[in-house]
Amino acid sequence: MVQMVDIIVPEGEQQGTAHVLANWLKMPGESVTINAPLVDIETDKVMVEVAAPASGILKDIFKKPGDNVTPGTLLGRIELTGSGDKTAITDQVEPVSNPIDSDSQTDTPDHALLSPAVRRLVKQHPVDLNRIEGTGKRGRVTKQDILNYLKQTPTSPAETVQRATAIETKGKEETRQSTSSTHIPHDNMRRRIAAHMTESLLHTAPHVTSIFEADLSAITRHRKQNKAHFEQHGTHLTFTAYFVYAAVQALQRVPQINSRFHEESLELFSDMNIGVGTALNDKGLIVPVLHQAQNKNLLGIASELQQLAEKARRGKLSPAEIQGGTFTLSNHGVSGSLVATPIIINQPQSAILGIGKMQKRVIVKEIDGVDTIQIRPMAYITLTIDHRALDAYQTNRFLTRFVEVIEEWK
Structure with missing residues (x-):
């Protein structure tokens, strides 16, 4: 049975x-x-x-x-x-x-949970915790309990006493050396970010990153010409809005990027729900989602981006506004970063787009068959993929289309 x-x-x-x-x-x-x-x-x-x-x-x-x-x-x-x-x-x-x-430092029954100090001692000096009578709350074994046990162990008493005394001395010395430091406790958001990123990079997806560069002259010119018009609609026209729009065009060209990997299949999404990384200063990063971005024009994208960013910074996002993303964009260039590789994929998505800092650089442009030296606003564009789901072929097709849309903006 x-x-x-x-x-x-x-x-x-x-x-x-x-x-x-x-x-x-x-x-x-x-x-x-x-x-x-x-x-x-x-x-x-x-x-x-x-x-x-x-x-x-x-x-x-x-x-x-x-x-x-x-x-x-x-x-x-x-x-x-x-x-x-x-x-x-x-x-x-x-x-x-x-x-x-x-x-955990909370009160727990018996020995079910141990403090980091106790765990370190057990790793250094394997002992059977069931032989130790805990003096902590509800019988919990403490660091001092283990030190006392090591001193009192009948086998090789001189060695164990010397060992336990050395551990105590080392611990006191480490305490004295750390008195000038400050510990800032992780909040729940930081813990979740850490766990999610570690799981994505180390345990789930093999990350591969491709790097292109884009000339931002066309969208810079368009933004300058249309900024006032957007302000009349109560919307601030940001470069991120252009990047989201171009990402939609590239996803339509290469739908495999807008996907989720399963062991038996690659799930392609018809809706392009694009998450946009939004920094919350020292509190971490949150990724509000523009749902069905494929149905929005530049004004619609810019308006929704503004609303989501404002709600994110006030802590007013609803669960629906941070769920259901199928692709993520990280405009890390707004904080001065030229390039970031790899940007960790937001699981269970298959890819994440990174936009570096806009920087005026000297480049060679062919004009009427003649190579000329130009000063242009340039940015590095990266796409980090889950190599289980995607290869260089889809990656480079996506980035090629993305750059085309940005550089040929009318």
């Missing part, structure tokens, strides 16, 4: 805080080991790993990354393998020998 074991969010997690499932470390069908990290849960303050309550096969996943969860939520199920021996099952709130990799 098949025996299943539930995977739940530990009841010891703080009530009243936001919990989001950040990442599964295993996928259905893969083997899992009792007490091994299995799923990441993100709260308002920390990232917590939930350990596997049993050894077996991950059978079902009921919550996906991004889903809100609460203590006691059923996340999935493990199918016991072999004889289904009861010793392969552990209560998630019982002490475990393997420390869970968590930065």
